[in-house]
Amino acid sequence: MKKHSVCLIFAGLLFLLLIPAVAFAGGQKDKGPEKEVELTFPTFWVGQDSKSAPIQTLVDRFNEENAGKIRVVIEPNPDTDGYRSKINSGLAAGVVPDIFVFNPDPTTFGYYESDLLMDFTDDLTGDWAKSFADGYIQASTMNGVVKSIPFEIGVTPIWYNEDLFKKAGINGFPKTFDEFWAAADKLKAAGIVPTSQMTGGANAWTSMLWYSHILASLGGPTVWERPLTDPIYVKAAEILLKLYTDGNTTKDAVGGDAGVAGGHYMAGNTAIFINGPWYIGRIKGDAPAVHAATRLAYAPAVSGGKYGAMIGFQLSNLAAGNTDDPVKRAAVIKFMKFLTDPENVSMISQASGAMFALKYEMGEDVDPLLKQFIEISSQASFSVPHFQSQYRIEVVQELGQAIGAMVLGKATPEEFVQMLIDVNQ
Amino acid sequence: MRRYNSFRSISTGTLKWLFLGFFFLYTLLPFLWLILSSFKTNYEFTTAPFSFPETWQFENYVKAIRISGLPRLFVNSLIVSVGSTALNLFVSSLGAFVFARERFRFQNLLLNIIIAGVLIPIIGLMVPYFKIITTLRLYDTKLGLIVTYAAINLPISVFLLYGFMKRIPRELEEAAVIDGCSFRQRYSRVIIPLSRMGLVTAGIFVFLYSWNDFIYALLLTSSVKARTLQLGIRFFVSQFFTDYTAMFAAIVITILPSIIIYIIFHDKIIHGLTSGSVKE
Structure with a gap:
């Protein structure tokens, strides 16, 4: 009995200790009026991310140059999906970090309507505005205000392994889908699986990009003005289904994630893949022969559709919490200008392979594959964002499920589109 | 007959080992693969x-x-998991004791309201917890996580402990009262020792949740x-x-x-x- 009393007293003491601790805990002490402005910068560009090292270098340099006046503190949040949940929860609770990475999509653009985000409309003028590539500031403007600064962009052309194409007797990447199916047959005859696909992950990334490319060919530059009820969505689904059947992709594509899709391409199991420039570092390190053999191309045109489309999108914008403090606001603007300085952006690009919404020059020793990315994106007939950026997160999550259902014969292409429409309502 | 028994014993033994071997591999293979x-x-x-x-x-x-x-994070995990388990068991056992052993107005209603918390998806509580923890200035503290995990698991702990405490014969408490036990002693000397199994079960639930949680650890901490x-x-x-x-x-x-x-x-x-x- 004595033992139990001791336990009880201990538990009681623990509880009593917690009460004052809760009342007086100093997790976030108000620092009062201090000269140095501290800006918190939660970001997922940490850990193993390719931009981790250059961003840290730039933040260190900024802090050194502004010692005693401004200090930017990186808060590492390695998991991208978790980061988004955290930022969204914070925004919903009215608690916004000083600086953060803003993912431009219909859900996050909803926060433009609140006064939680800092308004950069009057700041993004003159030389600073001129340093951005055409169209990106406009794409970040809603109802005449700019509450996030365009930063990282993504282009996702078709990747193909030229060595495997030569082995199958194919010269160059097909320009139409008729040619594409003929090339796929040759690849299969040579024992090579034509494409990497995936329905897993949060967004069925590789297949979502294929679907976007096919839709872009069918719908042209104004494809996203067409509602989901437009027949092009069914027609694109029919082509996507064919990419999954007749041995045109690997058997583990249904349920597979980005590791599966990328892994097959790197292993030389598949000849065609889609991803952005951020994947260059990975393939260069893990599969140098495939990196050397990789060429980029536009997706084949659907019969009667357009050729030369590029799927390009704003990947990450920069945003800041609104503040009434003019000193803090000036500090935020100073850091934003520093981070988007063309020289600094060029440094991040060369170190990570990422591309940015700014006008900047690359150095001499730029990766040849990154060079191809820059060339192919600049020569595209037109550029449209991907499917994911046009629909709410629920629709994007449904896409992988719907592709799986269609491939497994549980849904027709019409029913596939209906599944998306149902979630979109 | 003896030969039959011997055959039966060998085949039973073989089956037993086959079965054990299968479960051994089934359990161990993923870990070996890892x-x-x-x-x-x-x-x-x-x-x-x-x-x-x-x-x-x-x-x-x-x-x-x-x-x-990892070493520092391991220590943090240990502190947070042990702290939240202790706090949760202390609070939930007090609550369960009152609900199981006392009678008062709206008893069932209040109990059902608390237990209904089990049905609320954890994700749905992210915004309120974030707001509460930042208002209490517990953001980026281990205490913030301890309080949150203890609170999140209160419904399930109260539910489990209430079930265990409800089954304890009332006569034991009556005998203790006759022997001079106070209200507090009824809790500490009679009910808690007899609810050990319930405390262990609820404790395991809370500890595992606190140890494995990712989303609240990310939401409520920054360093x-x-x-x-x-x-x-x-x-x-x-x-x-x-x-x-x-x-x-x-x-x-x-x-x-x-x-x-x-x-x-x-x-x-x-x-x-x-x-x-x-x-x-």
């Missing part, structure tokens, strides 16, 4: 997931410790001083690339202490879990 994968390169992992490593990559373990700072192991493991997952093999190395490192502790104390843990289940 250990093997933690010594591969990412390329090997994606291209030949079931092969032996060509060259054993010990640097995955060095990377795991260097990048994510290594309060972060837990699950966040350390995620340091190998980035926007477009997952360093699977270093992540597996980190997982192995985090699992090992638990296994060692279990091997040392397994008789006590099993005894604690089963005590009172049979008449002695």
